[in-house]
Amino acid sequence: MTASTIELPEGLEITTALPEGAEKVLTPDALSLIVSLHRKFAATRKERLAARVDRQARLDAGEELDFLEETRAVREDDSWQVAAPAPGLEDRRVEVTGPTYKKMTINALNSGAKVWLADQEDANTPAWDSVIGGQLNLLDATRREVDFVSDQGKEYTLRPDEELPSIVVRPRGWHLEEKHMKIDGQIASGSLVDFALYFATAGREQLAKGRGPYFYIPKMESHLEARLWNDVFVHAQDELGVAQGTIRATCLIETYPAVFEMEEILYELRDHSAGLNAGRWDYIFSVIKTHRAKGEEWILPDRGLVTMTVPFMRAYTELLVRTCHKRGAHAIGGMSAFIPSKDEAANTKAFKQVENDKSREANDGFDGSWVAHPGMVEACRAEFNKVLGDLPNQISKKREDVAVTAADLLSVKDTPGDVTETGLRANIAVGIQYVQAWLSGNGAAAINGLMEDAATAEISRSQVWQWLHFGVKLADTGENVTKELVDRLIAEEVADLPGQESDWATSRDLFATMATQEDYADFLTIPAYELLG
Template sequence: MSDTTPTTSVQVLGGPVERGDEILTAEALDFVAGLQRKFGARRDELLARRVQRRAEAKRNGRLDFLPETKEVRESDWQVAAPPADIADRRVEITGPTDRKMSVNALNSGARVWLADLEDANTPHWSNVVSGQVNLYDVVRKQVELTTPEGKQYKLRDDVQHAVPLVRPRGWHFDDKHVLVDGKPIVGALLDFGLYFFHNAQELVNRGSGPYFYLPKMESHLEARLWNDVFTHAQQELGIPHGTIRGTVLIETFPAAFEMEEILYELRDHSAGLNAGRWDYLFSVIKTFRDSDQYVLPDRNTVGMTAPFMRAYTELLVRTCHKRGAFAIGGMAAFIPNKKDPEANDKAMQKVHDDKNREAGDGFDGSWVAHPGLVEICFEEFDAVLGDKPNQIDRKRADVSITADDLLAVNKTPGDKTIEGLRAAVDVGVRYIVSWLGGNGAAAIHNLMEDAATAEISRSQIWQWLHNDVVLAGGEQVTVELVRQVLADTEQALRAEAGFPTENLAAAVELFEQVAVADEFVDFLTLPAYERI
């Protein structure tokens, strides 16, 4: 692809990518440029509104349900009925859109594949474009791979292929490789626009549709923007209104107070809500990072049964089913470990327990990160669902959640320890090394981690540092302590057999930048993006 495309006022600054010319056509770029021109300014206004709302939350010391949208919460309405091919979502597998994952996800036996262009994908230009190439082939069932070693990956004929739900980048992210009228395009509009332009009609012809996961939203006004993007895109390409469906990840603290409003804004295009647990913890810290009333213990001790997390998931199920929408559970990130059967058995039992809890609470399905967990998730949801495709008819009228329940972070049991600090630094640095190297889905300590892992790790350290936390062993969290742990971690990783050290120094520097800076960086992927 040349530096400047034939399309007026659209510049593609990224280098050539194999089959990129099939995706970055003049017509496709015209379409995404139209999205940017129509909606880019509104996106900017909504990002500015986030800053204002954070300042209000800091000033008030709390969040609450919105008085101005009380009528939406109290009136009678339902979201559109789900399309037939995603009426049963009991098991969903997540992963990036590389070619091997594309084949494995479709063959996994899961009902849905979250095809991730966001947190599990480093936005190297090659990844952005090749992901779209792979999705183009996924839609047409022509995706396959032969590795340099001769191993072949092909779609199987004996399984029901997972339905792709594409997750574009969040509203906060601009892609510097495509300029529209001299400015970087909103990454979400680029990801959505290219996929929709090339595949919407093909999907409809095949009895499916363009389905999406929508990340990182903080308000119903951001959901309204997505709804307007959907409506415009359908009109532009002659796709029937309501064909697009979006499942919103409730993974920010402010969004938890606007679940009904978010569903309402997307009601013609809604496919429900998802409990994005790790990003939610990150957002809890980020929203009230200056307050000692919201200081969490070691991240690995904060489970889904913590009172404030329990309130969040219970409210999500009740809200979704009240409005006829799907409630999708959180991630099981374990990777089966054949080398340590005892540890593997314990991990798999944790997955069983987690999915059993979700199915029992009324969720309609849940996520796994590895094909080896698909069967476990099926087992637990099959036991509850039986032959029913979902349990939307289970309204959970027994649930009554207040704002104080959602805010009860200081009731979370657990200690703040030096071991927790070291673990946060270790996993954060390991993940950033992987991310800088082009892999946003990293296997770390038998867990499949994405950007949320590094976000909660560094934000927790920032919170401890800026709230003068004293750890259980008596150590006060200081800049000097964090830097010492970082130095120890770097030394240990350099000595670790097989660990890739090419980006290690940059990862340590970046982690320190986002963990100890006076001003909190909203997303570590933004300064990380400047480094690639």
């Protein structure tokens, strides 16, 4: 199927073949909305991305993050609240996250979770077939017409007559493009493409069902980026004749700059807000990225030691709950990456860790939380049931006992633990295996009992870069991290992977470049995207 088989608005070019069935989501309304959004907001998007670069340059030069003086009035004004919870989002005690591949779509909708985070971002590979295929699966899921048969002949269908989770779609972040679409000669924004395709097709059908369209918004770094999303929502609702305030968005607080602007982000989106989420894995990645030029006090220990109870992470989550509940918004906890195992001892350990994690969040005041596998839904639900009972949420728990300062949020130096060769090897092995999976079309990869996605791969390569850049001494071997050491460990870890060494060449080389080059690259997924069709 080619782009010539559908009618394109003037100025829009699709530069590759279309997957089967693409015309169902590349509708006239959807394509016109993409063009309209691009023409109205592309320049502002570029300004917001340029502002990230400017802020990073100031941070590299010695400036530090802090709450904004220019928005103090917003934070100190106790009169404003976000919109009341939308239908289907009142009770969010357990949310399952995963990509929009057909099998995972069915499993997520059958999981018993309250919400399915349909991920077009970190758990998805943005190959063209996945971008369009995911939208088709969302449309079919909305119509309860999605099914799948595996290569082994196993059939997957939606359970009849059961209430499905509310669908909340996560589009790509502002930094990502959709290279297969050009508008007036410019490459389209991946964010706007994902948003418009869903809103104009499955989202409208969700609206008719009284539940949606709802979105999770990733990787924002400022309230001005939230303002841009709000403007997009207002424009899109007007364009398609939908009442203002119908769209609802939960914002992931997963960048270091954004944690200092949480109230402002809620304020900018207040008529469309569905709360905030503690995007823990990207947050750790962002801590390293934001302070790439700074020294020893910003070195994080082995990834497994950066838990949610270390001081700077604790401050982040405590402030998020207080901020949300002060403004009448849901506070949603972070993703537990543990997945069920066939090994009984490993399985027992994984479930215990999930239970402890979700118990802590529920008792801290979160209204719900994420799991990365349907098999962990019940464990999460059980812990929130203990605290919520029959209540849909605990927004009334204001957490006025919490008083978090900028210094608390910046207390990375107080994180206990060492950097070890074991941790270095783990980052290398996981990073290369994830890149391999991503380039093969799988954005959510089960590795060593964890569901890894782009965020955890970003932590892996960023830690290697940080430890190498500052020549950290390994606690278990006494060696300093050098390029020669990293190169040797990469070779050893690849040699232990299944198949031929040549099978891993592309993912190995990409990971090695991103982890050892002199200048830190903001995102692993940008050069990786260039390797996708």
